[in-house]
Amino acid sequence: MGKIKSRVLLVDDSxxxxxxxxxxxxxxxxxxxxxSAEKAILMLEKVNPSVILLDYEMPYVNGKxxxxxxxxxxxxxxxxxxxxxxxxxxxxxxxxxxxxPDGYILKPVSKTELLKRVAEANGEIIW
Amino acid sequence: MDDKxxxxxxxxxxxxxxxxxxxxxxxxxxxxxxxxxxxxxxxxESCLENLCKFYxxxxxxxxxxNITEYRVVAHSIKSSARLLGYNTLFEIxxxxxxxxxxxxxxLIVDNHPVLVDKTNEAIELIREFFVGADEGQxxxxxxxxxxxxxxxxxxxxxxxxxxxxxxxxxxRLKSVELPExxxxxxxxxxxxVANIDTDAIAEIxxxxxxxx
Numbered sequence: 001m002g003k004i005k006s007r008v009l010l011v012d013d014s015x016x017x018x019x020x021x022x023x024x025x026x027x028x029x030x031x032x033x034x035x036s037a038e039k040a041i042l043m044l045e046k047v048n049p050s051v052i053l054l055d056y057e058m059p060y061v062n063g064k065x066x067x068x069x070x071x072x073x074x075x076x077x078x079x080x081x082x083x084x085x086x087x088x089x090x091x092x093x094x095x096x097x098x099x100x101p102d103g104y105i106l107k108p109v110s111k112t113e114l115l116k117r118v119a120e121a122n123g124e125i126i127w
Numbered sequence: 128m129d130d131k132x133x134x135x136x137x138x139x140x141x142x143x144x145x146x147x148x149x150x151x152x153x154x155x156x157x158x159x160x161x162x163x164x165x166x167x168x169x170x171x172e173s174c175l176e177n178l179c180k181f182y183x184x185x186x187x188x189x190x191x192x193n194i195t196e197y198r199v200v201a202h203s204i205k206s207s208a209r210l211l212g213y214n215t216l217f218e219i220x221x222x223x224x225x226x227x228x229x230x231x232x233x234l235i236v237d238n239h240p241v242l243v244d245k246t247n248e249a250i251e252l253i254r255e256f257f258v259g260a261d262e263g264q265x266x267x268x269x270x271x272x273x274x275x276x277x278x279x280x281x282x283x284x285x286x287x288x289x290x291x292x293x294x295x296x297x298x299r300l301k302s303v304e305l306p307e308x309x310x311x312x313x314x315x316x317x318x319x320v321a322n323i324d325t326d327a328i329a330e331i332x333x334x335x336x337x338x339x
Contacts, residue, residue, distance in 0.1 A: 013199075015323045016163050016170050016207050020154055022290065033290050035323045043288060059177070059199040086206050108153040108210050 005030045006122055009049035011040040011066065012084060013058045017107065021053070024111040025118065037061035041069065044076060051121045052076070053105070056085040056096055067099055080121035084109075131261040132161045138256045139164070150212030164211055165257060168250040169321030174204045175246050178239075186235050197235065198227030204246055219245050266304045271339050274303070278332040281316070285328040293320045293328060309335045 007030045012018050015035060022031045032047045034040035037058065052070065056063040063083060070076050080102040085092065096104050102121050105114065136157050139145050147160075154160040181197040184190065205220030223242050226234035277299050284292025297320040305313045312335045319327035 014170070014203055014206055015321060016167060016210055018290070018323065019166065019294075020159070020163055020210060023159055024155060032288070033323075034288065039288060039325075057199055057202050059196055062199075086202065086209075107206060110152060111155055 006050040007032060007047055008118060009034065009040065009043060009047065009052045011035075011037070011053065011058075011063070012055035014055070017055075017084075021109075021114060024114050028115060029118065037066040037069070040066060044070070044073065048075070049079065051118055052079055052081045053118070054081055054083055054101075056083045056104075057087070064099060067101065082117060082121055129158065131257075131264075132158050134260045135161045135164065135256050138260075142252070144213065144215060144252075146212035146214055148212070150210065153210050153212075160211075164253060166321040167207060167211060168253050169318045170207055171204065171246050171250050171253075172318070173322045173324075174200050174207070175243065175250075178204070178246075179243065182239055186232055186239075188230060188232060191230070194227050194230060194232075194235070198224055201227060201242065204242065208249070213249060216245050216249050264302075267302055269303045271306075274300075274305075274309075274339060275336060277303075278336050281320075282329050282332045285325040285332075288325060290323065293323070293325075296320070306339070308338045312338070 005028065008025055009032045010018060010021055010025070011034045012021070013035050018033045018035060022033055025031045029051075032043050032049065034043045037060070040054075054063045054067060054070075058066070067081060067083075070079070070081065083096050083099075083101045083104040084107055085096055085104055086107040087093075093104065103117060105117050109117075136147070140147055150164075151157055151160045154163050178197065178200045181193055181200060184193050186194060186197065201220050201223035205217055205224055208214070208216035208220055219238065219242050223235060223238045226238060277296055281293060281296035283289075284296060297317050300313055300316065312331055316328065316331045316335065319331055
């Protein structure tokens with residue numbers, strides 16, 4: 001019998017990035033996707049992800065607001081959340097980290113880097 | 128390698144406008160790159176619609192929330208262009224995004240027509256790459272019942288937010304002869320799937336079912 005894969009929820013408003021990142025992660029994980037905060041909340045009620053990847057810059061309800069909502073959901077209070085961001089400046093990264101996520105990933109990202117960061121967040125790599 | 132992939136990659140390379148190596152690395156391989164590239168005009172069209180919507184709502188210091196939304200759309204164009212290695216559009220999107228971040232209204236207004244024009248150019252250019260690229264692949268003739276099955280599967284996939292189900296459905300539709308009555312709707316459905324617009328997918332697929 002095959003090993004059960006952990007599930008990753010990927011939230012990003014860019015359909016191109018969702019497809020790209022999903023293809024990268026599928027080798028090791030079951031991947032659910034959502035392209036808005038609203039869809040992400042619906043998805044969280046249906047699936048039980050081990051790791052959540054959350055775009056910081058989304059229209060309407062942004063990643064910061066969605067992160068706060070997720071942390072208020074008792075079942076996801078401790079689920080690792082990694083922010084995805086394409087803005088690499090120091091001030092922006094500081095703003096992201098002030099929210100105390102479990103990390104951040106700069107976009108665009110290579111497959112090796114993405115898999116490594118998700119594995120770390122999922123406790124598969126212990127330092 | 129798939130003929131379509133090699134034809135498109137050669138066409139992209141010949142323009143000299145794309146950092147193909149970077150794009151292929153971001154998308155894992157040439158096939159992944161071509162898949163993402165094929166979806167991108169729909170994404171850019173959706174971005175343009177939103178960009179112009181927020182622009183028309185008014186770009187002024189009193190409209191901070193509107194400028195924030197404009198920034199997110201410019202960011203989306205920038206990121207999509209970068210993913211494809213299309214650096215010209217990436218730089219123009221970046222100018223608008225950073226102008227919006229800094230609430231630099233004059234720069235947003237100055238750069239807006241440039242961003243719109245370049246995004247339109249990108250849509251046209253990328254579509255050209257695919258014209259006749261899959262020639263030789265004949266389309267299958269299927270029954271209305273089979274078409275209904277595909278469309279119902281897509282509606283179900285949209286309800287479940289099952290991206291693979293939506294993508295597989297649209298790929299299957301592209302491989303079959305569509306009756307004239309639903310041909311235009313088929314194009315709209317492909318656009319809705321590319322943008323993962325689940326409400327539109329259900330609406331268009333239902334309209335196609337009714338027309339069959």
